[in-house]
Amino acid sequence: xxxxxxxxxxxxxxxxxxxxxxxxxxxxxxxxxxxxxxxxxxxxxxxxxxxxxxxxxxxxxxxxxxxxxxxxxxxxxxxxxxxxxxxxxxxxxxxxxxxxxxxxxxxxxxxxxxxxxxxxxxxxxxxxxxxxxxxxxxxxxxxxxxxxxxxxxxxxxxxxxxxxxxxxxxxxxxxxxxxxxxxxxxxxxxxxxxxxxxxxxxxxxxxxxxxxxxxxxxxxxxxxxxxxxxxxxxxxxxxxxxxxxxxxxxxxxxxxxxxxxxxxxxxxxxxxxxxxxxxxxxxxxxxxxx
Amino acid sequence: xxxxxxxxxxxxxxxxxxxxxxxxxxxxxxxxxxxxxxxxxxxxxxxxxxxxxxxxxxxxxxxxxxxxxxxxxxxxxxxxxxxxxxxxxxxxxxxxxxxxxxxxxxxxxxxxxxxxxxxxxxxxxxxxxxxxxxxxxxxxxxxxxxxxxxxxxxxxxxxxxxxxxxxxxxxxxxxxxxxxxxxxxxxxxxxxxxxxxxxxxxxxxxxxxxxxxxxxxxxxxxxxxxxxxxxxxxxxxxxxxxxxxxxxxxxxxxxxxxxxxxxxxxxxxxxxxxxxxxxxxxxxxxxxxxxxxxxxxxxxxxxxxxxxxxxxxxxxxxxxxxxxxxxxxxxxxxxxxxxxxxxxxxxxxxxxxxxxxxxxxxxxxxxxxxxxxxxxxxxxxxxxxxxxx
Numbered sequence: 197x198x199x200x201x202x203x204x205x206x207x208x209x210x211x212x213x214x215x216x217x218x219x220x221x222x223x224x225x226x227x228x229x230x231x232x233x234x235x236x237x238x239x240x241x242x243x244x245x246x247x248x249x250x251x252x253x254x255x256x257x258x259x260x261x262x263x264x265x266x267x268x269x270x271x272x273x274x275x276x277x278x279x280x281x282x283x284x285x286x287x288x289x290x291x292x293x294x295x296x297x298x299x300x301x302x303x304x305x306x307x308x309x310x311x312x313x314x315x316x317x318x319x320x321x322x323x324x325x326x327x328x329x330x331x332x333x334x335x336x337x338x339x340x341x342x343x344x345x346x347x348x349x350x351x352x353x354x355x356x357x358x359x360x361x362x363x364x365x366x367x368x369x370x371x372x373x374x375x376x377x378x379x380x381x382x383x384x385x386x387x388x389x390x391x392x393x394x395x396x397x398x399x400x401x402x403x404x405x406x407x408x409x410x411x412x413x414x415x416x417x418x419x420x421x422x423x424x425x426x427x428x429x430x431x432x433x434x435x436x437x438x439x440x441x442x443x444x445x446x447x448x449x450x451x452x453x454x455x456x457x458x459x460x461x462x463x464x465x466x467x468x469x470x471x472x473x474x475x476x477x478x479x480x481x482x483x484x485x486x
Numbered sequence: 487x488x489x490x491x492x493x494x495x496x497x498x499x500x501x502x503x504x505x506x507x508x509x510x511x512x513x514x515x516x517x518x519x520x521x522x523x524x525x526x527x528x529x530x531x532x533x534x535x536x537x538x539x540x541x542x543x544x545x546x547x548x549x550x551x552x553x554x555x556x557x558x559x560x561x562x563x564x565x566x567x568x569x570x571x572x573x574x575x576x577x578x579x580x581x582x583x584x585x586x587x588x589x590x591x592x593x594x595x596x597x598x599x600x601x602x603x604x605x606x607x608x609x610x611x612x613x614x615x616x617x618x619x620x621x622x623x624x625x626x627x628x629x630x631x632x633x634x635x636x637x638x639x640x641x642x643x644x645x646x647x648x649x650x651x652x653x654x655x656x657x658x659x660x661x662x663x664x665x666x667x668x669x670x671x672x673x674x675x676x677x678x679x680x681x682x683x684x685x686x687x688x689x690x691x692x693x694x695x696x697x698x699x700x701x702x703x704x705x706x707x708x709x710x711x712x713x714x715x716x717x718x719x720x721x722x723x724x725x726x727x728x729x730x731x732x733x734x735x736x737x738x739x740x741x742x743x744x745x746x747x748x749x750x751x752x753x754x755x756x757x758x759x760x761x762x763x764x765x766x767x768x769x770x771x772x773x774x775x776x777x778x779x780x781x782x783x784x785x786x787x788x789x790x791x792x793x794x795x796x797x798x799x800x801x802x803x804x805x806x807x808x809x810x811x812x813x814x815x816x817x818x819x820x821x822x823x824x825x826x827x828x829x830x831x832x833x834x835x836x837x838x839x840x841x842x843x844x845x846x847x848x849x850x851x852x853x854x855x856x857x858x859x860x861x862x863x864x865x866x867x868x869x870x871x872x873x874x875x
Contacts, residue, residue: 271707297708299637299678302605306638321807335807335838350753352805355837356861359805376753378602405753408602431756434763435772436741455760472764473757474862 198325198370199390200288201264205329208256209234210277211268213244220268220333221245227330232260253284263287266331274318275300282311290331291317301379315381321351321373332373342367344480345391347384348403349376350431353473357401360477366484369397376405384414392422399425399484401476406432407453415461425483426467429476430455487704490534492583493718494700497677503669504696508585510534517559520584521552528587531558533579536723538701539569545579555584580722588698593686594653595619596667598674601634607674608634609667611649615686641671659693666695677715678708727790734786735776743768744872746791746800750775750809758803761861767869770797781820788825799830801868803861806837815843819850830871832856834864
């Protein structure tokens, strides 16, 4: 078991024939992911990496039965691409693109939710179910199969966390890089819910960052809904306060989003909080051998 | 990206958000000319820097004659203005805004910002204009009215009524205020703003609303479709080292410690700083080399880090995903030829092709380069090296 994706998941790639799309789709195919085709407007009918190319997501879904789309479309067009996926009945869009305008993602996310499509990202490494299905840009060899679920805002900390879990003798069920943009798709609470329900996942690693209050909400949720042990790290304890023009964002969330605040909230919810990402592996071992 | 008050007001005016008449000046003579052109009997001389709290810092002053405009312009232009948002080093005032005086009956606050939790813009209004809004939010949060606007329906009359009646405006001013707020919402959405603040929003004796101040920040990812806003960038307001790093695809922020850091990915970069702190050291900087660390970018990173005389060691921490570690190891070797790296460099390379990378560094046998096995080990070695151990 795992969450979101497995060896049977059929995936198409939007922005399939571009440089990034080509390279990473190739890596995913090598990993064993079922990439069944791709979409690049005006290139329909071609064959790329041995897979069919379609002009629209609708055509691709009809021909291949894909339920997931991995999106590499350039930032200026990514909002449109996400909405096209939702319109075509895709169930999960994994948005890798970095630098998507916030306004476009606000609209796209709203439409995705309305259409019943889940999204991950943007600006994220993607999702991987160890040794079954990699949808994204993470180095597959780091993720050994095991019993720990991982959720992270940061790309390289996803790898660091997974690597440590594997180095202490455990492994990963599914790892999800949720991205750190202002508007993101699936977040801690939805993913914690999925990991809590997944019989194979026995512990959860949660990696957050300063800014916003998603981790505070997650802490509240964990207290009441998560029975599995959670290990957390919040990056940015030593980050300086940004030289911002006013702090209107902080007023809205009702908190400044500091690492200290988030760590305290998580600790109060019974989460094993580590002060350095170098301690993640050790702490996972500790909570799992209890 | 942030812009100056005078630029924000130019944008406001395009959307019929009422602003006082004013003109920017880069010299005392220009300031005097502007005041004469504007006419009237009262002028406001305002320092233009990218920071709030200018009034309290002495950067906003009232002139009652042309001579006084000259005096104040001479005083403010070229001064180093220190406010609670500039840091103790302050900011050099290079331009001033000369504005007509306003007839102030009451001061309000109005702002638009993204609510990340609701995933939509929220308009904030308060009767406590002219005050530090963060203080209002923490001490009397009930005095801030927040109205989220679903962007798929846009600003509707009811949004405006919630704000206007929430502020307790008399009925003859409700319509005017709603019009003002609706225009400001358009400014926010159509320009891909990340923040707008008007503090104070002035109610005049005649019952009209005017934006007496204006602050705007923008979504950097959307600047590509707003060349007019991009053209408003004032690079003299940006930190030179941060800007130079940006030109090479690096993200750099200087800190006060003595262990320099070079890391791939913002999260791991912060995590590395936290680890240095955790093992008893202090990070000298945040530096994210991005996804493709080449010899050139690594060399530039070393160069920027080493400009800080406090730096006593450097910790290079790379988790190679798609980027192969052997390439980064070669990049580090190249970089040490391009830049005189005179402090110990602790290198931790993990991920794709890490063993090959370790071999490359070992074979090169460069004095000053110390290899580390993992994040914790690297941080300890870098901190020890900074202490001269």
